[in-house]
Amino acid sequence: MRPRDNYDEKDIAYAKKKVKAKKEFFKHLIAFSIVMPFLFFINLLTSPFHWWFLYPLLGWGMALAFHYVEVFGIPGFNILTKEWEEDELNKELRKIKTDRETERLELQPPSKLGEDDMELKELRKNYDESELV
Known part of the structure; x- marks a missing residue:
């Protein structure tokens, strides 16, 4: 593509x-x-x-x-041009999105986080619970 x-x-x-x-x-x-x-x-x-x-x-x-x-x-x-305004808007939106994701991860206790939310790969389970005896 x-x-x-x-x-x-x-x-x-x-x-x-x-x-x-x-x-x-x-x-x-x-x-x-x-x-x-x-x-x-x-x-x-x-x-x-x-x-x-x-x-x-x-x-x-x-x-x-x-x-x-x-x-x-x-x-x-280039300040105050249409392109500058679009760039600044995109920067702010990316910042807000990053801040919200960080807040979401910080507010939840680690036990409530899903596997995909964990930042460290070492903490993720590489096994299936049903396989354990």
């Missing part, structure tokens, strides 16, 4: 769109990383006292920064 089988088509389409946007950003970053050093060396060979390569570096660097923010968002500023 593929992981995608558990999701509806709308979620899969949205995830594909996000993956494609990330892929395009990384292509943009690779192009920037290849072209800028090339422009720097051309600048050194042609006019070493006038640093003209800084102009495309600043312009393209700002465009790359905007592309990053568009794809990934501003780091640390």
Whole structure:
């Protein structure tokens, strides 16, 4: 079973769109990383006292920064978004579920706990009572 089988088509389409946007950003970053050093060396060979390569570096660097923010968002500023709210809700629900399970195990005396509730495998019976003489 593929992981995608558990999701509806709308979620899969949205995830594909996000993956494609990330892929395009990384292509943009690779192009920037290849072209800028090339422009720097051309600048050194042609006019070493006038640093003209800084102009495309600043312009393209700002465009790359905007592309990053568009794809990934501003780091640390995802608070109060819909996704953040969903994540926090899921965290709280998991915490409540864990707390309730812990309370249930702590409130019952060990004699009332079923075999599946016991935490230590050594305490579980590995035999059937009817087999004893």
